[in-house]
Amino acid sequence: MTSTCSRQASQRPTNASSNYVEQRYLARVRAQNVRNFGTVLAKSLLKGVPAQWEPLHRKIILSLVAVRDRAAHAWPDVAQAIIRLIDSLEPANRPRAIAFIAAFPDFWLQLQEPTRTALQATVDNTDPAALTDYRILAGVTVPQFRGALLSLIAGLGREDLVAAIASQPLAELWPRAVEEYQGSGSWRGSEANFSDLITPFAGRLSSRQLDQLLDAVIDNGQNWDAAETDTLLLGVLRNAMPADRPTHDARNRFYQHIRRMRRIDKYEDVLAFLQSDAWVLPFPDQPADD
Secondary structure, eight states: OOOHHHHHHHHHHHHHHHHHHHHHTGGGSOHHHHHHHHHHHHHHHHHOOSGGGGGGHHHHHHHHHHHHHHOTTTHHHHHHHHHHHHHTOOGGGHHHHHHHHHHOGGGGGGSOHHHHHHHHHHHHTOOGGGOOOGGGGGGGGSHHHHHHHHHHHHTOOHHHHHHHHHHOOOGGGHHHHHHHHHTOOSHHHHHHHIIIIIGGGTTOOOHHHHHHHHHHHHTOHHHHTSTTHHHHHHHHHHTSOGGGSOOHHHHHHHHHHHHHTTOTTTTHHHHHHHGGGTOOOOOOOSOOOO
């Protein structure tokens, strides 16, 4: 469950973006121009034009949210333009529409029935081995798409999983990511898995997920003994909100293991950070291994 602190942290950028868009654009232009502005934003999300806006995907979503929330007088016309755009999309752009519906789920029931059928078929028929547009995975939050997209995620190979996480570190990708990391087969492979699969989630993980990460470190010698694991782990821990840090039980397991493995010095900074919120090192439960 996402903590209250995490939810508040996620709302602050959205509110800041809405305030900026309102002050910079919405408060200074006529209603017709606001409608045009919203339509241009939607066209960028649904058709990828202009191409130079592609790296700004998340900011464009937040800007369109600002239009919806701060320009209620113009939103009905913008919404109708968006519906027409989605209903007329070419098949190649349907993954974009699925990601759009994930960001604005109220549009789903406003689409024509053939459009909903086409989008559902796009999700149902996507082959994990042929996946190229990872935006489609954002639709996993939409009830109509969820089952098929969870199956799609389960079928991703490592490189596709890395690419999907790089595109957007969705919560539904985390179980695959931590599983892949936990099974690392070498020290270098462990470091690569941490960098590619774990680090992109920094600042997004709950206490339970960080517990899973600590357990994944200590469950595999390739992980806890890899040269960079302590540095990489500390980076992720420092990005967590205080309420989302690992539980004391997980910290106790972590400490007992690295003590037995005689790696206290290696993880000195990690342990110091974990003690910064009143957690106390537990009494050793077994002698350290020779």
